[in-house]
Amino acid sequence: MSSRVFGEPIKRLEDPRLLTGDAVFVDDVERPGMLHVAFLRSPYAHGRLHAIDLTDARSRDGVIAAFAADDLGAYWQHGPLLVPPPPIADAVFYPRTQVPLARGKVRHAGEPLAVVVATSRYIAEDALDDIVYDLEPLDVAIELEAALDADAPRIHEDLDSNLAADVRQQKGDYAAARAAADVILERRFTYDHGAAAAIENRGVVADWDRRAERLTVWDTTQAPIPIRNGLAGLLGLSESQVRVVAPFIGGGFGPKIMMFYPEEMVVPWLAMRLGKPVKWIEDREENFFATTHERSQIHQAEIALDREGRILGVRDDFLHDTGAYNPYGLTVPINSQCTLLGPYRVPAYDSRFRAVFTNATIVTPYRGAGRQHGVFVMERLLDLAARELNLDPVEIRRRNVLEPDEFPHHHEIIYQDFSELVYDSGNHRPAIEKACAMIDWERERDGAGIQGEEPAGTVDKRRGVGLVCYVEGTGIGPYEGARVTVESSGSVSVSTGIGTQGQGHFTAFAQVVAEQLGVAVERVRVVTGDTRAFHWGTGTFASRGAVVAGNACHAAALAVRAKILRHASEALEVDEADLELVGGEARVVGAPQRRIALGDLAQRANPLRGAVAPGTEPGLEATSYFGPSRGATASGVHAMEVEVDPSTAMVEILRYIVVHDCGTVINPMILDGQIKGGVAQGIGNAFYEQLIYDSEGQLQNASLMDYLLPTAAEVPPIETAHLVTPSPLNPLGTKGAGEAGAIPTGALFAQAVENALREDLPDLEILEIPLSPNRLWELMCAARGEQA
Amino acid sequence: MDDSALIDVALTVNGTHYQRQVESRLLLSDFLRHDLGLTGTHVGCEHGVCGACTILLDGEAVRACLLFAAQVRGSTITTVEGLAAADGTLHPLQEAFRQAHGLQCGFCTPGFLLTLVPFLAENPNPDDREIRQAISGNLCRCTGYQGIVDAVRSLSRTGAPKPAHEAET
Numbered sequence: 001m002s003s004r005v006f007g008e009p010i011k012r013l014e015d016p017r018l019l020t021g022d023a024v025f026v027d028d029v030e031r032p033g034m035l036h037v038a039f040l041r042s043p044y045a046h047g048r049l050h051a052i053d054l055t056d057a058r059s060r061d062g063v064i065a066a067f068a069a070d071d072l073g074a075y076w077q078h079g080p081l082l083v084p085p086p087p088i089a090d091a092v093f094y095p096r097t098q099v100p101l102a103r104g105k106v107r108h109a110g111e112p113l114a115v116v117v118a119t120s121r122y123i124a125e126d127a128l129d130d131i132v133y134d135l136e137p138l139d140v141a142i143e144l145e146a147a148l149d150a151d152a153p154r155i156h157e158d159l160d161s162n163l164a165a166d167v168r169q170q171k172g173d174y175a176a177a178r179a180a181a182d183v184i185l186e187r188r189f190t191y192d193h194g195a196a197a198a199i200e201n202r203g204v205v206a207d208w209d210r211r212a213e214r215l216t217v218w219d220t221t222q223a224p225i226p227i228r229n230g231l232a233g234l235l236g237l238s239e240s241q242v243r244v245v246a247p248f249i250g251g252g253f254g255p256k257i258m259m260f261y262p263e264e265m266v267v268p269w270l271a272m273r274l275g276k277p278v279k280w281i282e283d284r285e286e287n288f289f290a291t292t293h294e295r296s297q298i299h300q301a302e303i304a305l306d307r308e309g310r311i312l313g314v315r316d317d318f319l320h321d322t323g324a325y326n327p328y329g330l331t332v333p334i335n336s337q338c339t340l341l342g343p344y345r346v347p348a349y350d351s352r353f354r355a356v357f358t359n360a361t362i363v364t365p366y367r368g369a370g371r372q373h374g375v376f377v378m379e380r381l382l383d384l385a386a387r388e389l390n391l392d393p394v395e396i397r398r399r400n401v402l403e404p405d406e407f408p409h410h411h412e413i414i415y416q417d418f419s420e421l422v423y424d425s426g427n428h429r430p431a432i433e434k435a436c437a438m439i440d441w442e443r444e445r446d447g448a449g450i451q452g453e454e455p456a457g458t459v460d461k462r463r464g465v466g467l468v469c470y471v472e473g474t475g476i477g478p479y480e481g482a483r484v485t486v487e488s489s490g491s492v493s494v495s496t497g498i499g500t501q502g503q504g505h506f507t508a509f510a511q512v513v514a515e516q517l518g519v520a521v522e523r524v525r526v527v528t529g530d531t532r533a534f535h536w537g538t539g540t541f542a543s544r545g546a547v548v549a550g551n552a553c554h555a556a557a558l559a560v561r562a563k564i565l566r567h568a569s570e571a572l573e574v575d576e577a578d579l580e581l582v583g584g585e586a587r588v589v590g591a592p593q594r595r596i597a598l599g600d601l602a603q604r605a606n607p608l609r610g611a612v613a614p615g616t617e618p619g620l621e622a623t624s625y626f627g628p629s630r631g632a633t634a635s636g637v638h639a640m641e642v643e644v645d646p647s648t649a650m651v652e653i654l655r656y657i658v659v660h661d662c663g664t665v666i667n668p669m670i671l672d673g674q675i676k677g678g679v680a681q682g683i684g685n686a687f688y689e690q691l692i693y694d695s696e697g698q699l700q701n702a703s704l705m706d707y708l709l710p711t712a713a714e715v716p717p718i719e720t721a722h723l724v725t726p727s728p729l730n731p732l733g734t735k736g737a738g739e740a741g742a743i744p745t746g747a748l749f750a751q752a753v754e755n756a757l758r759e760d761l762p763d764l765e766i767l768e769i770p771l772s773p774n775r776l777w778e779l780m781c782a783a784r785g786e787q788a
Numbered sequence: 789m790d791d792s793a794l795i796d797v798a799l800t801v802n803g804t805h806y807q808r809q810v811e812s813r814l815l816l817s818d819f820l821r822h823d824l825g826l827t828g829t830h831v832g833c834e835h836g837v838c839g840a841c842t843i844l845l846d847g848e849a850v851r852a853c854l855l856f857a858a859q860v861r862g863s864t865i866t867t868v869e870g871l872a873a874a875d876g877t878l879h880p881l882q883e884a885f886r887q888a889h890g891l892q893c894g895f896c897t898p899g900f901l902l903t904l905v906p907f908l909a910e911n912p913n914p915d916d917r918e919i920r921q922a923i924s925g926n927l928c929r930c931t932g933y934q935g936i937v938d939a940v941r942s943l944s945r946t947g948a949p950k951p952a953h954e955a956e957t
Contacts (some may be wrong), residue, residue: 011886018880018894021828021868025895028827122813163806199840199929200895250830251929252809284833289808502893502930666871673889673931680932705838706925712933 006515009669014506016249018640023248026203029218030276034205035064037267037279038124038133040114041289044447045359045697046138046153047104049113056130057116058453062123063272066131067266068114069103076100077271079260080230082509083164083329086418092166096156097327098362100265106135107155109697110289117270117278117301117569121584126131138358140697144298144319145358146682155357157323164322165355166331169337169413172348174304177313181304185384189301190768191746191774193294194689196366197709200289201282202248204264216243217268222251222257223539225497226533230260231268239535246529253681254366254396255292257541258328260552263290281466288702292328293691294366296321296354297336297373303381304348309389309396309538313348314375318341322355323362330355332363333368334416335473339743340374341421343428343635344400345347349413359697365541367681368742370471376769377748379468383754384765392468394432394441395752400468401428416542417476419630426635427661428469428727435467444641445755462646464756467639470744474634474662474736475727477548479627480537482549484556486564486620488606490584490599492517492524494556496549497528497537503545503738504670508554511666517564518581519598536625541712543634543736546666551626551730559622566635567601567620616643630729634735635662638679638744644756649777651687651753653716660740661723664733668722668777671737676718678741684710685742686749690770746770795858799875800950801826802807802870806883810857817841819857820867828868828898832927839926842875842899843867844951866951871905880943881905888939892930898935912955913944 017023054066069076076099087091102113114131118124141147155162178184206219214238219225223243231237249256271278281291297316305311307330320333333353340351386396402409404427411421424733436442443466451680482496494513500506511523517524527533537549557649565576568586572579573592579586586601588594598620606618641655658675665671688708692700701707726733746769753776757764764783771779778788793808800822808823811829814955815834820843834836834897841852871879878886881901891897907914907922914922919940920933924926928936 012889013893015886015894016876016878017880018891018897019868019885020872021880021898023894024844025827025830027831028819030822030825122811153867169950172900195930198893198895199838199927200830200893201832229839248895249893250832251893253929283836284838298857502891504892669889674933675894676932676934677892677930680931703835704833705835709927709929711924711927712937713924715934717933717934717937782853 002113004515005511005521007665008667010507010511010521011509012061013510018248019313022118022561023278024199025248025250026205026218026220027281030204031207032308034273034277034279035117035119036121036124037122037130037270037278037280039112039263041766042102042109042111042113042126042135044106044110044135044137045142046140047106048136049104049106050134050136050464053113054114054131055153056132057127058121060127060130060345062125062421064119066114066116066127069655072269075234076103079265079327081159081329082259083331084415086334088125088167089562090413094103094159094164094191096325098262099663100262100327109699110286110361114664115266117274118492124451133140137343140633142357142359142693142695144296144321144356144696147358155359158609163354164326164357167330168352170350171314171412172314174315174348174350174448178304181312182307183305183385183388184302185388186302187384187767189299189377190296192296192365192690192770193290193368193372194691195293195707196253196255198251198253201284201287202256203281203686204267205277205279206268207277208273209412214241214243214720215268215272218245218247219264222252222499222501222541223259223428223482224529224531225537226539227259227264232374234265235268235272243532246499248654249501250687252540254334254369256362256501256690257539258292258364273282281737284704285702287708289361292362292364294332295363295691298613299377301377301381302661303385305385309385309391309399311344311400312344314346314381316351318353318354321358321360321363323358323360324591325362326355327362328364331416335370336374338415338421338473339371340378341401342378343400343426343469348448352549353472360693363627367678367739368404369739371601371743372435372685372746374742375470376747378740379559379744380750380767383751392445394436396522397432398429401432402426404436413738415631416786417472417631422542422630423471423633424729425725426471426633427723428635431468431635431637431659431661432721434638434723438657438719438721439465439639439641439655441465441467455639460647462756462760463641463643463751465639465641466748466752466755467637467735468744468748469634469637471635472543473631474543475628476542476544476631477537477627478626480552481534481623481625482550482552482556483621483623484533484560486560486598486602487586488599488602491599494526494553495534496553497530497534498545498549501540503674504667505545508546508670509550512550512553513557516561517598519584523584542740547730547736548626548628549778550734551732552624555626556622557626559624561622563605563620563622564598564601566591568596568604571596579708626730628729632663632729632735634662634737634740640748640752642726642752642756644753646734646757646760649773649780653683656716656718658718658741659723660720661725662737662740663724663726663735666734672720675720675741678739679718680715681713682742682745686746686769687771688714699711764785797861798864799860799865800882801865802867812856812858814857816851816854816855816857816860820852830895830898832896837927838896839903840896840899840904842926844902844905846947849906859932866902868901871901871951879952884939885943886933888942890931890935890939896926896928900928901920904940908943916941
């Protein structure tokens, strides 16, 4: 077809609005008479709240109201358990969810104690200082291992300990694998993932129209439909009375899928209680304390191999920091547990994790969602094994990756989507070879290092390379939907329920639909994230937009295409098989002068007079749903060349290569952007970003001055290549790509830095991420047997 | 509130003259966004690090969150709303961002654009290192910066012209 748009690097349709400042973000919403909200937050990580007095705050000029937990009456309740535990035999799970305003007990610094509503945000913040409260500090449980001690301060006093979950999954017979092994390596690994730090903080605007009895909420959420349904239930409204709009969102990356945040519960209630529009916009400091993190795991892991370097089995026992509450269930640690297996043949696996409550901000998925942690453990174990066996790191991976005839590959354990972990497809060996060719692996691996490429004696820096593999379960269910309508103008409207945070949905979904309807992509207008436009679906998470919503758009477009062909066949008196849809028209193949515009067909399908046949549905419109049986398996290989200055432990990334396979590509430009942006976050995770808590549970670097996001000076150019192994689990063959870039970077960084320092420090083992120049310096000193 | 505490502010934003009374503590970013309704200037940190609120103050790129509205009396300001032509034609830098996929969520984008307009005026032919240096005070969490660097490089022969409203006056 001449108008082919699917698979093309179409420039984004949403960009003009974003580039000119016309795009509406939540903080851009203004309503007449709108009031502004500020939250009083706990300065302590753990405390007993004895009393709170709002009298002075309420009497300040400009303050409309102030509320604490008891003022919420019956509305005060624990938030929902967003993700119940998957059906894993003997899994222990103690759900404890957050509350709108603290009552009796405070469990992390930044937990809201009270809320003030005023005529301006400035006045609302002034009034926070007027609030008198008696908060008795308690001892804190902040360090992951110590929090499990029998005498650790108890965060949820109705539980016997700070244990939040205990889950073991097994495949094969690890004990037998270990007994048969030639090489067994065991190490302790720590992996800490940080703050998503979207440049737009969170926000909620709520407007209760008393006369129409309708509530409208603008929310920076990745999941507007579940927010609508949940709010209706909480507020005693019907779902049809509540409209939730997730307009343009300034980056999501996971924490904006969390629900219900306390502020998300309180702000709509305030709007109804006060009968006025109410706005709360999070500031950056609040974002560090009150928006969810991902944070830390500690793994004690062991790998058993034969003397050829083939994996016989892996055993892992890890602790997962879940923070003060665990509304997101087991998603993050299960992702770690499952993704650890990578693209490899692992006949035996024995993995146990314990999730632990700590006096810190809640942990929920952040781009990668625990997959980084698992990938780090497996890739580092393989690197150590390669060193032990005197194998090239690439060679040990070649010997273990699954071959194309081994798919679907059953791992016999349960994934976060409640299904068995099954890889639908994959083609890993060509990806490895492609990455090797791009970084010139043989030459760099041998030639890099102590001399580097510089003339000896002029530069003392050390060069090294690394290469790692990963898979990612993407595009999980349950389902998404889309409605496609051809309007009488010939324009096409598409509505879907997921929210959008920069992934190019307005363009990618338009391409999917335009491809089937033969219209210019600019004629397709996509609406996402508005429950009035579409109210079935779950949200944007788990790299699922292009897979699940994309296939729903495809299905709806196919259904509309069939309607177009039927109506055109009648109008032009030809067989449907003789028609093609091109240029916004239905044309007779071989006789293009016999044609009818789609807009005219839309009018024929929506007659104003006369009779229609029984059962006729008006218009050229269809609503379709897509729900995959399980997630689609994306995969990739990343390679990196670094230069380490051994006198400062500063590391510069010279080259970064990504060979990625996410099946069929809808828009390669958008895909490339997703991958590169993910890598930038991975680089931050590897060397710059870490949430640093002191022993009192105070976050020490809660500002962008102290928590270092990588800038353009730190992120190198990233070279990408794409292989296409379509998923058999959906008609488009797509796999998710949103999280991929961020997943293997920490493991890769560790390997490349070790390689760079191999001549100086042959025994250096990097078993933790994030690093920093300081931390790497300490590790280098330790490897020399010196004090830092 | 005591009315005598209000300060008269007269200034020109994107070619339009405004007169308002403001509290002395009102941030310029809030003034532009909420008093003047120019919400294209975004607020990401309010401590001068992220650069999303970057505007042009008398031709220089500054952070609107680090200034009070009362400090800019008599000034000429350009925000992102002042870059494109009145007929909607994108400024060449905006068009370059679109062509090179230099934005994803778009929240940081106005700040990048307004950082780069004076940079390109002074350095019409920068190399990649200079471009990266120029934008190293702006944070983008989506793109990994490469599309932004590519966008700037694509203009580096000609430089970026002035914002549309300045060119017309």
